[in-house]
Amino acid sequence: MLTDRAPIVSARLGHEDSHTLERYLATGGYEGLRKALSMTPEQVHEEVNAASLLGRGGAGFPAGRKWSMLRKASTTYLVVNGDESEPATFKDHLLIERDPHQIVEGTIITAYAIGAAQAFIFCRGEFALGLERLTQAVNDAYAHGALGPSILGSDFSLDLVVHPGAGAYICGEETALLESLEGKRGFPRIKPPYFPAAIGLYGEPTVVNNVETMSNIPWIVRNGGAAFAALGQGSSTGTRLFALSGHVERPGWYETEMSKTTFRDLIYDPKLGGGVRRGRALKAFIPGGVSAPWFFPEHLDMGLDQDAVGKAGSMLGSGSVVVMDETTCAVRAAWRISRFFHRESCGQCTPCREGAGWIDKILRRIEDGLGREEDLDLLLDACDNIAPGLTWPPRQTTICVLGPSIPSSIVSGIHQFRDEFLLHVKEGGCPMPPDEVRHV
Numbered sequence: 516m517l518t519d520r521a522p523i524v525s526a527r528l529g530h531e532d533s534h535t536l537e538r539y540l541a542t543g544g545y546e547g548l549r550k551a552l553s554m555t556p557e558q559v560h561e562e563v564n565a566a567s568l569l570g571r572g573g574a575g576f577p578a579g580r581k582w583s584m585l586r587k588a589s590t591t592y593l594v595v596n597g598d599e600s601e602p603a604t605f606k607d608h609l610l611i612e613r614d615p616h617q618i619v620e621g622t623i624i625t626a627y628a629i630g631a632a633q634a635f636i637f638c639r640g641e642f643a644l645g646l647e648r649l650t651q652a653v654n655d656a657y658a659h660g661a662l663g664p665s666i667l668g669s670d671f672s673l674d675l676v677v678h679p680g681a682g683a684y685i686c687g688e689e690t691a692l693l694e695s696l697e698g699k700r701g702f703p704r705i706k707p708p709y710f711p712a713a714i715g716l717y718g719e720p721t722v723v724n725n726v727e728t729m730s731n732i733p734w735i736v737r738n739g740g741a742a743f744a745a746l747g748q749g750s751s752t753g754t755r756l757f758a759l760s761g762h763v764e765r766p767g768w769y770e771t772e773m774s775k776t777t778f779r780d781l782i783y784d785p786k787l788g789g790g791v792r793r794g795r796a797l798k799a800f801i802p803g804g805v806s807a808p809w810f811f812p813e814h815l816d817m818g819l820d821q822d823a824v825g826k827a828g829s830m831l832g833s834g835s836v837v838v839m840d841e842t843t844c845a846v847r848a849a850w851r852i853s854r855f856f857h858r859e860s861c862g863q864c865t866p867c868r869e870g871a872g873w874i875d876k877i878l879r880r881i882e883d884g885l886g887r888e889e890d891l892d893l894l895l896d897a898c899d900n901i902a903p904g905l906t907w908p909p910r911q912t913t914i915c916v917l918g919p920s921i922p923s924s925i926v927s928g929i930h931q932f933r934d935e936f937l938l939h940v941k942e943g944g945c946p947m948p949p950d951e952v953r954h955v
């Protein structure tokens with residue numbers, strides 16, 4: 516069921532000048548901050564707990580609970596993750612370009628709640644316009660008195676630095692991001708500790724939260740956590756910004772109420788995706804970024820709900836939904852995704868570094884007509900070495916979860932479309948009809 520709830524994070528985006536301080540102030544901007552500063556940090560934290568806001572960066576960990584895990588120390592950092600480099604994921608890019616003040620305000624409120632005096636926004640370096648606007652927003656916030664010493668006349672002070680990333684997907688993984696921020700190579704850190712809340716930036720307790728997570732904070736403080744929790748269902752509260760791409764009539768971003776909106780609504784509703792392109796049948800869709808196992812037509816009536824999607828064997832992950840129509844070659848789709856992971860593996864762990872390379876090569880040779888029947892088992896065996904048992908959620912032999920993300924598309928493809936993989940072998944190449952949209 517598609518509900519007509521007013522958007523939260525994309526409310527301002529209809530305005531041409533949504534990125535400017537003038538528009539932000541004219542549309543309720545920095546009122547959440549003013550209200551937060553009239554509350555104690557504990558009260559602000561309590562509102563976010565009441566909202567049950569799940570992190571929007573991928574893992575879906577509750578933001579309020581993450582803040583509670585901070586080790587008590589004299590220095591605490593807040594780092595906002597705007598790296599967003601996963602293929603088909605483009606919702607943070609939109610927020611950075613079109614509503615940077617909302618991120619800045621959410622960051623200031625969060626820093627106040629957790630007691631941080633220094634915050635960073637780590638923004639993907641390729642977002643040239645986004646970086647320009649975000650930096651401008653930070654400068655304007657300083658000039659407005661919303662950043663720097665004695666914010667809006669209070670006794671709270673905060674400095675905020677925008678840091679451009681150098682374009683590596685792995686730097687979105689929070690511990691690699693912290694390494695990169697410290698000026699080192701972006702290698703994920705060995706766990707434990709599992710959360711930077713214990714040992715984070717420069718060894719100090721640190722909260723890392725996603726851009727969209729931060730963008731929800733001003734609304735939650737203005738309207739109260741209960742109002743946010745009244746949207747959605749169960750643990751999937753509020754709205755979420757979905758990046759819809761692939762073979763749909765109307766690809767783009769859509770903010771919808773969580774849980775109550777279904778995948779069918781998102782893909783087929785005329786106000787949202789508008790249906791599969793050219794009236795074709797749906798073959799498969801990826802519900803939460805290319806790390807996620809694929810879904811199929813039988814999953815269409817499931818709500819956009821973190822728990823339901825998890826129980827069905829996948830994840831809402833980074834909020835990107837990729838639609839594949841009946842002309843999509845499953846081998847090629849799995850290969851294109853695997854090639855991305857192969858190229859982006861940081862190389863620290865053997866199963867990820869070597870496994871991704873083998874999988875990339877095997878899938879490529881099947882697609883090119885040089886595959887063997889036993890390659891299917893070989894692929895699954897390589898996947899099993901990266902994520903033993905091929906279960907969901909995956910077991911891990913690697914330092915970070917990039918490795919266990921690799922099997923998702925291969926296992927989904929082979930389990931659901933085994934015959935199509937074998938046909939590639941028998942026919943010496945791709946059996947799908949040539950079509951300009953086949954090569955996703």
Ligand SMILES: Cc1cc2nc3c(=O)[nH]c(=O)nc-3n(C[C@H](O)[C@H](O)[C@H](O)COP(=O)(O)O)c2cc1C
Nearest residue numbers: 570571572596598599600687688689724725728917
């Ligand atoms: C390989 C990899 C890439 C990631 N990329 C991003 C990213 O671009 N942006 C993001 O917010 N989280 C990303 N994450 C998740 C972060 O590690 C972290 O969980 C998140 O930033 C926490 O924010 P949240 O709790 O607000 O969701 C990535 C994780 C992995 C393993």
Ligand code: SF4
Nearest residue numbers: 861863864867913918
């Ligand atoms: S799993 Fe892959 S990306 Fe993650 S630390 Fe190991 S080698 Fe690097």
